[in-house]
Amino acid sequence: MLAELITIGDEILIGQIVDTNSAWMAQKLNLAGIKVKQITSVSDEKQHILNALKEAAGRVDIILITGGLGPTKDDITKRTLAEYFNVGLRTDNDALENVKNIFSKYKSPMLETNLRQAEVLENCTTLLNLNGTAPGMWIESGNKIYVSMPGVPFEMMYLMEELVIPRIKESFKLPSIVHHTILTAGVGESQLADRISIIEDSLPSHIGLAYLPKLGIVRLRLSGRGSDANTLRDEISVYASKIIELISEFVIIEADIPLEKAILDLMGSQGLTLSTAESCTGGYISHLLTQHAGSSKVFLGGAVSYSNNLKSIMLSVSEETLHEFGAVSEETVVEMANGAKTNFKSDYAISISGIAGPEGGTDDKPVGTVWVAIAGKRNTISRRFQFGNKRAQNIERSAINALVLLHKLLKEEQA
């Protein structure tokens, strides 16, 4: 069962908005056992939309279309679909009721164009959209299924979850799809591939392995397809265990979650607290942690000690240390981490100081020099990194490596 997602609208093609709908839809379809073969974004032009529909029908079984259902002149999806199927439009009574309800609820004046929102293709099953005025449409034609939905994310999500996915599941006997992700850190993908090639080569054809690298983190994803989800899950688990045996020192967690979330979960389960002392990362680690709901159980807060003065005030770093060794030094980050742990009364503390660039490097400490320290329950560890000269990357790499070090110390002190 293959699907294609077609998004209609110029705002994606001029880069004004990022197409987050497609990723969300692809995830939901994947979990339901439907493979998304292609995602296509096209402009609000009739001929272009017609071509995209025709091409998609040559590739896949289900075509999910979002966008272009609004009341303004540039919204041409509905009449283009009518032309594609060579059918007319009819007013759907339930959809009309829904439009009237919405306008009376918001006490807005209703225009002729708004009433036309209740028109649907003659050959469709209407998918009533309780979150907006534009109804979804389900069309079966030439052995293919076409679904048209609004591009507004929460309207699309409502239709997908409540009506489209259940209807797809009813209509087809779908294979089960199981994914199993291993989050690794501190190793490159080619080295990983080398280490686990014996397992990778032994995978049966219905199980695939993907490497998903990002700045020091590599996700290994085993994906399998079969008739029974439980059998598949067990089978994949065996391969996952074999892989983990070969790369155990790099494994953070067997789950598809961000590194910082894995750490928050681990610390939360043990009642441990964390604080931060960030210089060159300028609050980025705090931001990563606090993106996650419930992070306040573990993360108490921290200092963004950009200036030397604030390193002394907030973190009790001694002026002698700063003077003798400089802000970017092992001595300073160790005092920063211990200062954060003591002053902020946390069990663990991360500290970072470095030269993010592009300016500020010296012969001794070129741009990209970063010191990280982790103060733990018993020990304080530290490490020097040498990254490149791109500021944004240095900030991100520093944060990820600091989190990896924290995870390492957490595991050691647990053992």
Added chain:
Amino acid sequence: MLAELITIGDEILIGQIVDTNSAWMAQKLNLAGIKVKQITSVSDEKQHILNALKEAAGRVDIILITGGLGPTKDDITKRTLAEYFNVGLRTDNDALENVKNIFSKYKSPMLETNLRQAEVLENCTTLLNLNGTAPGMWIESGNKIYVSMPGVPFEMMYLMEELVIPRIKESFKLPSIVHHTILTAGVGESQLADRISIIEDSLPSHIGLAYLPKLGIVRLRLSGRGSDANTLRDEISVYASKIIELISEFVIIEADIPLEKAILDLMGSQGLTLSTAESCTGGYISHLLTQHAGSSKVFLGGAVSYSNNLKSIMLSVSEETLHEFGAVSEETVVEMANGAKTNFKSDYAISISGIAGPEGGTDDKPVGTVWVAIAGKRNTISRRFQFGNKRAQNIERSAINALVLLHKLLKEEQA
């Protein structure tokens, strides 16, 4: 001049990552005067990639391909392109040198697969990628241009900015395109449109006006097309001035830079310093500021005071205030801002406290309630906001609105 973007890789099709590359590329191409006609995401399958290339060649002049250039088995873009063009691969000496440099810099062991990263299509011009091991490739064939780049965002961005866009500009006689951006805050796009309609209606056909809204910020972009850039620039400036006259109270700056950069530049030019006291934004404002090189001239640092205890320790917020009014209150944010300004010895300080959600709301203070205060040279101002229940959005909206308030106070205290 039409372009199509093809992204290759299963991770987009299973929804594991959101395709942010395409939006970024579309923006850059648009600014250079190239229209993106379609964005296509395809899987790591040879036949599918071949079809996508052929279809794109039937639609557009330039095909920009990202992804699938890694060293592992699922990366098949290079050999698929070789088949598409019916050419072989050659080792590029500069690319090989680059791979070796990168491995020696990071002191990683180099494998056979890594050396193969230096292989490129026989018929291509190599685009040396100093940010990674996979070179980009520029291929001219059958009157079309194909560009292959890695999918890693900062590698793609480097190649696009340094090599691809300049090369496209050289290869084609593109009309001059001049953009002039006015950054506004604190006003919606329909209200702006209403205020400046008289100017918008008077624009000649070769100058367009776009409204680019994002979470409380609206960028107005005048874009003109013509044969002479200087004449065009002068002409557009006149319209920009007329627009600004009508909406002056909402204008932050006449430049296409982020809000926080405009503030850093303004404060830097006046020798003013800034500190932050962040609760619900958890370091996001600090992160925004410190993304920019040279921010340390203005930004001294700040407190991420997630817990109440840290609000007292770092910001001298009195326990009575926290007890009587709660962490999310005008009284608390005012003390936070004044505490940051005094303790961190800055000229200005931003403070934020709110309920980012999705949990933690009360009848009195539902999720999305956010208090912001700005301590300035003479005054401290504060304001309550009521946002929705999406955590990530609440964090972003809080940060932007705090920066807008800071800008307002800066202008007032200057006047």
